[in-house]
Amino acid sequence: MAARWSSENVVVEFRDSQATAMSVDCLGQRAVLSGRRFLYIVNLDAPNEGHRKISRQSKWDIGAVQWNPHDSYAYYFAASSNQRVDLYKWKEGNGEVCTSLQGHTRVISDLDWAVFEPDLLVTSSVDTYIYIWDIKDTRKPTVSLSAVAGASQVKWNKKNTNCLATSHDGDVRIWDKRKPSTAVEYLAAHLSKIHGLDWHPDNEYTLATSSQDNSVRFWDYRQPRKYLNILPCQVPVWKARYTPFSNGLVTVMVPQLRRENSLLLWNVFDLNTPVHTFVGHDDVVLEFQWRKQKEGSKDYQLVTWSRDQTLRMWRIDSQLQRLCANDILDGVEDLIDGISHLPEPDKTLHPQDSEPQHNSGHGDEEALKEDFLNDPLVGEKTDQLGLPQTLQQEFSLINVQIRNVNVEMDAVSRSCTVSVHCGNHRVRMLVMFPVQYPNNAAPSFQFINPTSITASMKAKLLKILKDTSLQKVKRNQSCLEPCLRQLVSWLESVVNQEDSTSSNPYALSNSVTPPLPTFARVSNAYGSYQDSNIPFPRTSGARFCGAGYLVYFTRPMTMHRAVSPTEPTPRSLSALSAYHSGLITPMKIRTETPGNLRLYSGSPTRSEKEQVSISSFYYKERKSRRWKSKREGTDANNRPIKAAGKVIIQDISCLLPVHKLLGELYILNVNNIQETCQKNAASALAVGRRDLVQVWSLAMVATDLCLGPKSDPDLEIPWAQHPFGRQLLESLLAHYSQLHDVQTLAMLCSVFEAQSRLQGCPNSYGPFPQRASNLASHSRYV
Incomplete structure (x- = not known):
């Protein structure tokens, strides 16, 4: 380790750390660098005076590490490694693992401590689950959020204690931990994977996303159809986070060359060019965080950790902070500040009016601020900042x-x-x-x-x-x-x-207003019938199950397709509402994209929802008395009952390579092979496998002791040349190997192996040829 100062910026080298993550504690005193073998605890007030290490034994690198952001828990930090999160406690120069959080089944991608509750920690994983943990009870997560795709980022809202956001490839989901069943909002944010996610420090509805598609986008999740602003870049953006002062944004680019400067400071009101470039790192910046501002100081410090294995602390003075300020908002803040410092009315002149005058002054101040912010020019700026929209x-x-x-x-x-x-x-x-x-x-x-x-x-x-x-x-x-x-x-x-009600109920008047244009987002008020992401209902299908059954279902034989059999089935459920309203024909559905089918009809009423089904208009009833008399009946009110399609459960155990009942009845008595063959033949007969009865009868003859080796080999035919010897065994193994009957193959090999050991032969299969053993072994892979 070596430390040096350059332009009041501190540079510390950790050449042997191989750290992949970094975090600064909430007090601004320590930083943790996470490597595979050690965790380095660095004193940021004196980084050149040595550091402490916490040893760890793991073959996995640490993916994410973060200190607890609350002063009372400042000595806790969490580090994720593969599928586990370890909670460390650092006190009085010593660190140890307190407990571990284990619940994810795939690698953990990110973690984040709650901003308002010091006991809560959220983790995201590739296994599609987001878990919220309470460190007072780490046996299982307190809240589980389930998504279709794995989450790469998770961040708590900085103003709302119940809100958090997760990124899934190019999409963002907004969650309320009180309603864990589904996300409260979806943002189709980017076309490529999102690498970074950060909430605005002052507005609970605004967040910034950085992506592989070379852009940073700013969002108000109340209006997810359109981003507030965009920062286009020439290279992918690894991180983008708001500054704790003014209206700044710090981004980390993925450099095309090793020595390119990738750490930039922006003003969110002017994204044409960065206000400052941090020059010094020789490789991409892996992590950056802000130190807590020291009491009485106006300067900030940005702590960065790079792949070049150096830790740098950059001083952000007041002059650099002003470059991130918005002149308009600064002007109104100065104006409001001046109003707040006006002398109060003389209370001795009108004591009875002192309280109303005080309230009136406060109201004028608020009215002035509101009128100023409602100005169109100011509104455009506050929209980028994330303040409530006008x-x-x-x-x-x-x-x-x-x-x-x-x-x-x-x-x-x-x-x-x-x-x-x-x-x-x-x-x-x-x-x-x-x-x-x-x-x-x-x-x-x-x-x-x-x-x-x-x-x-x-x-x-x-x-x-x-x-x-x-x-x-x-x-x-x-x-x-x-x-x-x-x-x-x-x-x-x-x-x-x-x-x-006209003479032709299926014809639309020429005066009907054409359907609405496609909207990027459909509210829940429009119902599930217009959701183009739900597949079109199936009318038939089949699935195998592990119990040896095939379950399949079909539509009623009395129903037939109302459209041409050559026309393909629609892709999504939204086509049902289009059929129901009669606005488009089946051929039109085939040519329309799913998005254009969303708003062809309004929200269905209760009676309409009861009628909307795939069998009511996509398939029609056969007009035949023969089918009606056989398939239909009447209910208690003498109304016809339409027959439904059948669900059939078929036993297909005969098609499986292993017979379950036969496996339960088989025995293997290594001390009495003849009895084993006899009882197995009886078991095969009991389940109806007559072919196996013959096999076990032949095996009983082939393993008879009279065929075993004699003291004088010249007195009889060797087992290898006997008709019930090698040729019989090889033909049986070859036959059932070709049939893929692994159950019979395994039993025959076990029986002949036991017989050879019973006769005291040192080699496998004793008098039986080694070639048979190889053939049986090969059968496992057939």
Whole structure:
């Protein structure tokens, strides 16, 4: 180890450590470097004065290591190795393993201590599970989150105690640990694998993702269809994390050449060029973390560990911090700070008004801050920072390509006018947004002229819109676009019902509004019938099970496909709703992509859900009295009962190479081979294997003691030349080897081996040829 200072930056070399991970404790005093043989504990205040080691015995490298972020637990840190997490305790210069967390079945990819609860630790693995552990009881995880794909990153939200995020290849899932059954939100973030994930330190809805696709993207998971901003790069991005000051971001690139500078500092408000490049490391930076700021100091220190086996501490002074600041937000903070320091009113003049004046001053301060942040220019900046979005920003993100829909938006008056034309119906509506929107405050909806729908239709539509908006604002999510989709979908369903009463119920009127364009995300309000990720239901299938049975099912013989047999089956369940609404034909479904089938029909009602099934319209009943009389009956109300397809369980044990019952009945008495052959022949007869009865009869003759070796070999024919000797055994082994009957082969080999040992022959099979032994051995691989 060697230490040197360069431009007030500390450089410490650990050439023999072979460390793959690094972590800095919450007090800023120590760093741990994790190698295969040792864990190095480095004193960051005096890194050149030596370090302590914790010995470890493992053939696996440490994948992730992290100190507990709470002061009261600052002496704990966790390190993952293959499928296990070890909890270490470092006190008074000594370290030891306290306990281990074992639950994952595949390698652990990441871990993270909870920000608000010092006892909780979350781990992610390739085995598709995310476990939340309580270190007070490490026997099993307290919460288990299950995903379809393995998670590569897991991070707790820095502002919400129940929220965490995981990355799965190019996707991100947002979880609530109180609802572990499914993720609360999905983000299709990148086209390639995500290497880094970091939550914004001040806003609970914003996070940054870095990926193999050469980009860093910023997200508000309340609006997962579109990223807030993007940082394009020329090379893959290994890590991207927010700074603890101003609006900075530190990224680690994957260098194309060994000596390229890969550690960069950015201003999230200006991503055109980095504000600073950290020059010094000769190889890619594996990990970087911030030291706790010392009391009274305005400088920060960034601690980095590189593949070049050097630990560096970079000083970030106030001048470098200002490069990451936003002038607009800094201006409003200075202004608000100045207001807060204004002299208070003279309380002696108006004592009765002192309290209202104080409240009024505080309200003016908040109003000034809100008006400033609602400015469009400031809103654009705060959107990148991750602050709550303004109404102007929501208006700018509305999909204006919806056909027959016109939206006139006015952010100043906090209102918008929606006009929809569908068939013969016209709807014009005024939507007013309260000041608290969308923080649990829903907008109001009011019909204005010209609106052509009836009073009852207005009441139904208002209820749908209010329910949709309340469902969104309860989660602090914007609701304008979901309400627009519900409005158009409801009008289309009304037009379809009116057209169904015409003379041709299967023909659509020319005035029907074309289907909505594809949206990148479908809310749960649209039901599972429009989920293009669910495979199309099967009408027949078969599976083998380990108990020797084949289970298969078929559709009723009275049902036949309503489409041409040459037309392929649809790929997803979303096609069912398209069939049900009659909007498209089977051939149209075949040519449409799954995404375009999502919104062909509105949310099905309760009665519609009961009717929607694959057998109700994709397959039709045969119009035959013969089939009806045989397959249908009536229920208690004298209504016809349609026959369902059969589920058949077939015994296929005869096709298996091992007979289960025969294996239970077989015996092997090495002291009496004749009895063994006789009882095995009886067992074969009991289960109906007459061919094996003959085999065991021949084996009983071949192992008779009269065929054994005599004192004078000239008195009789040797066993190898006897008709029941070598030729018989070789023919039996060859025959059952060709049939792949490993059960019979194993029993014959065991019987003849036992007979040879019983006769005291030193070589395998004694009087029986070694060639037979080789043939039996070869049969195991046939």
